[in-house]
Amino acid sequence: MSVWSDLPGQSAVIEQLSRAAAAERPAHAWLFTGPPGSGRSNAAKAFAAALLCEQQDPAERGCGTCHACRTVLAGSNADATLVATENVTFSIQEMRELVGKAQDKPSSGRWRVIIIEDADRMTERTTNVLLKAIEEPPPRTIWMLCTPSPADVLVTIRSRCRPVSLRIPPADDVAALLVRRDGADPELAGFAARVSQSHIGVARRLAADADARHRRDTIVRLPLRLRGVADAVTAAGELVDISNADAAAASEQRNESEREALLIALGAPEKGAMPPAIRSQLKRLEEDQKRRAKRSLSDSLDRVLIDLSTFFRDVLTVQLGTGTELVNEYLRQDLTSYAERSTPEQTLGRMDAIAQARQRLGTNVAPVLAMEAMAVSLL
Amino acid sequence: MNPPPGSRASAAKKSAATVSWRDVEPAPVVLVSGPEEYLAHRAKERVRNLLRGKQPDLEVTQLDASSYTTGGLTMLASPSLFGEAKLIEASSLAQMNDEFLADTLAYLASPADEVWLVLHHGGGTRGKKLLDAVKASGAPVVDCQPMKKDADKLDFVRQEFKTARRAIEPAAAQALVSAVGSSLPDLAAACSQLISDAESAVTEETVEKYYGGRVEATGFKVADAAISGRGAAALASLRHALATGVDPVPIVAVLAMKLRQIAKVKSAAANARDLGMAPWQFDQARRDARLWESEALARCIQVLAETDAQVKGEGRDPEYAVERAVTMIATSARR
Ligand SMILES: [Zn+2]
Numbered sequence: 001m002s003v004w005s006d007l008p009g010q011s012a013v014i015e016q017l018s019r020a021a022a023a024e025r026p027a028h029a030w031l032f033t034g035p036p037g038s039g040r041s042n043a044a045k046a047f048a049a050a051l052l053c054e055q056q057d058p059a060e061r062g063c064g065t066c067h068a069c070r071t072v073l074a075g076s077n078a079d080a081t082l083v084a085t086e087n088v089t090f091s092i093q094e095m096r097e098l099v100g101k102a103q104d105k106p107s108s109g110r111w112r113v114i115i116i117e118d119a120d121r122m123t124e125r126t127t128n129v130l131l132k133a134i135e136e137p138p139p140r141t142i143w144m145l146c147t148p149s150p151a152d153v154l155v156t157i158r159s160r161c162r163p164v165s166l167r168i169p170p171a172d173d174v175a176a177l178l179v180r181r182d183g184a185d186p187e188l189a190g191f192a193a194r195v196s197q198s199h200i201g202v203a204r205r206l207a208a209d210a211d212a213r214h215r216r217d218t219i220v221r222l223p224l225r226l227r228g229v230a231d232a233v234t235a236a237g238e239l240v241d242i243s244n245a246d247a248a249a250a251s252e253q254r255n256e257s258e259r260e261a262l263l264i265a266l267g268a269p270e271k272g273a274m275p276p277a278i279r280s281q282l283k284r285l286e287e288d289q290k291r292r293a294k295r296s297l298s299d300s301l302d303r304v305l306i307d308l309s310t311f312f313r314d315v316l317t318v319q320l321g322t323g324t325e326l327v328n329e330y331l332r333q334d335l336t337s338y339a340e341r342s343t344p345e346q347t348l349g350r351m352d353a354i355a356q357a358r359q360r361l362g363t364n365v366a367p368v369l370a371m372e373a374m375a376v377s378l379l
Numbered sequence: 380m381n382p383p384p385g386s387r388a389s390a391a392k393k394s395a396a397t398v399s400w401r402d403v404e405p406a407p408v409v410l411v412s413g414p415e416e417y418l419a420h421r422a423k424e425r426v427r428n429l430l431r432g433k434q435p436d437l438e439v440t441q442l443d444a445s446s447y448t449t450g451g452l453t454m455l456a457s458p459s460l461f462g463e464a465k466l467i468e469a470s471s472l473a474q475m476n477d478e479f480l481a482d483t484l485a486y487l488a489s490p491a492d493e494v495w496l497v498l499h500h501g502g503g504t505r506g507k508k509l510l511d512a513v514k515a516s517g518a519p520v521v522d523c524q525p526m527k528k529d530a531d532k533l534d535f536v537r538q539e540f541k542t543a544r545r546a547i548e549p550a551a552a553q554a555l556v557s558a559v560g561s562s563l564p565d566l567a568a569a570c571s572q573l574i575s576d577a578e579s580a581v582t583e584e585t586v587e588k589y590y591g592g593r594v595e596a597t598g599f600k601v602a603d604a605a606i607s608g609r610g611a612a613a614l615a616s617l618r619h620a621l622a623t624g625v626d627p628v629p630i631v632a633v634l635a636m637k638l639r640q641i642a643k644v645k646s647a648a649a650n651a652r653d654l655g656m657a658p659w660q661f662d663q664a665r666r667d668a669r670l671w672e673s674e675a676l677a678r679c680i681q682v683l684a685e686t687d688a689q690v691k692g693e694g695r696d697p698e699y700a701v702e703r704a705v706t707m708i709a710t711s712a713r714r
Contacts, residue, residue, distance in 0.1 A: 229642045229645055229673040229676050229680075230643055230644075230645040231646070232642070232677070233643055233680075234643060234646075240575075244544070248544055290546070290579055294578050298578075360684060360687075360688050363691060364688075364691040365691065366632065368575050368639075369683060369684050369687050370687075372635075372639065372680050372684065373683070376676075376681060377677075377681065
């Protein structure tokens with residue numbers, strides 16, 4: 001058991017990071033990249049734990065059992081800050097606060113570590129504030145930025161960071177992680193790892209939640225149900241509804257527990273009127289939650305389209321006869337007969353339409369309309 | 380407000396089974412009464428959907444109380460060959476004939492198993508004997524009164540958003556009621572438009588953009604002309620609108636809504652109820668749909684999605700993008 005054990009399929013990265021953690025003076029800025037779900041922020045957290053680990057022998061750092069390792073992984077270590085603002089973009093104010101914090105000496109560990117989970121969601125102005133901090137680092141501060149691809153951050157930032165690139169883990173490794181860490185049923189874990197295309201977070205959810213599996217199945221079978229333009233428009237509405245339900249399910253419980261935690265932290269009275277100071281804090285929390293809901297809906301719409309595209313990826317695999325395993329192996333019969341009724345060119349055109357919808361949803365296009373345009377292109 | 384003296388006893392007796400149209404549950408007999416057609420439509424729709432949710436093979440039949448012939452109800456209510464549950468929706472009770480009155484009174488005494496009867500009475504005194512008998516039987520009664528007060532309309536808007544799990548700011552709800560609150564179907568259609576378009580809480584600004592006096596009229600005018608193939612008229616209203624500073628975004632939204640409705644009514648099985656459209660909306664969309672081939676419709680929906688991106692900051696010339704879309708739509712309609 002060590003801090004590295006929950007990083008399936010990343011042996012090269014583990015090797016690189018454990019060597020750095022054992023070094024006297026590791027680099028002060030790191031850029032973790034890898035496709036969504038490959039475990040970027042988990043890798044950064046593990047690295048932070050190893051840097052702060054209390055083992056005497058540097059080679060033993062990242063033991064996973066000492067106080068520092070455990071508190072870093074649990075997110076309660078004072079010297080390791082994880083920023084997952086979950087806002088649509090980082091605000092410049094938040095970045096200034098963070099940079100201020102970075103000037104502080106570590107309270108008890110060797111380093112002060114700051115992890116920014118979604119550095120790709122920073123605006124250019126915010127990035128400039130961060131750039132200054134990275135250019136003139138306080139001696140004991142280490143920054144870790146996480147983004148899907150190196151191109152997601154400005155080249156000026158990129159050039160000052162040591163790169164760590166995670167790969168898509170093999171599905172078997174992801175399944176093994178789900179079984180070992182979350183106690184998932186082995187067969188379900190294998191299915192979830194394959195259909196999520198090794199996205200760890202999505203696979204965990206699919207393995208644990210029958211509703212999520214059912215939603216995915218509805219999405220993937222959609223092309224089989226399209227007979228005409230009326231079906232397409234109706235189906236587009238359904239996809240947006242599924243995304244809404246998905247996003248709502250994910251945030252509802254979380255919003256409520258955040259609210260309770262805040263009330264306790266502020267020492268709010270159990271009944272009666274809230275003092276104005278508490279009310280304004282609550283209002284701020286609600287605004288943050290609203291911003292997050294917007295992002296969580298767009299993430300969820302994107303996920304829907306990724307799931308849908310696996311259908312055509314499989315159709316193409318069948319049409320080209322490459323013989324590789326299908327993502328949706330359980331639908332092989334339907335996929336084969338669909339493949340026989342269309343050409344590879346058509347399949348590529350449909351995949352392009354899905355890619356275009358993903359791109360449009362990333363801008364501000366009305367979700368229903370973007371989905372409709374995509375769905376009629378599948379006819 | 381104090382109730383007038385003497386009314387308390389009867390109010391209490393009546394309220395024993397009075398339920399809101401939002402909460403009505405299926406029962407062997409349900410009475411939907413009152414002049415607000417739209418609420419009656421929603422109440423009936425709710426009962427139907429709840430039943431369908433439980434019994435997908437539900438058989439739904441319509442019964443017109445004004446042209447009823449004796450024995451009709453018994454026949455409809457008799458068990459079917461395959462034992463499906465049945466929903467009988469009787470309408471025009473305000474014009475019911477004596478045969479309907481007699482048969483329904485008799486039916487009340489012993490409703491059939493697995494049969495759900497919904498009676499819709501639009502108001503007035505005709506058939507009062509039947510209405511009293513239904514109320515006395517303890518059957519749920521949905522009272523559909525017109526919403527006169529703004530407070531009720533505001534509450535309606537809030538509930539619509541709450542049911543859809545969306546948020547609308549209080550000032551926005553107020554603005555929406557003042558803009559389109561004069562007609563309940565319009566208010567409901569506006570709510571569903573905002574609910575389907577909005578990604579976050581609806582603000583006053585959004586409402587202003589969609590339904591601020593000028594825009595509402597113009598957006599619909601442009602869209603109506605375009606989808607009926609009147610290109611010159613569509614372009615003229617569009618240019619006038621743009622010249623007077625109307626935002627192209629809601630115009631694209633209205634065009635998209637119209638094409639969406641046309642696409643949906645193209646399905647042979649389509650009906651106003653399932654599509655959540657008011658009957659007049661449905662009829663209009665059916666008429667519009669005659670001008671539209673499926674391929675043309677698909678192409679225009681694709682163009683409109685691109686136009687939406689253009690008017691929302693992806694393009695350099697949003698006004699040209701809308702003009703192009705309107706022209707394309709107008710020339711795609713078959714005249
Ligand atoms: Zn340790």
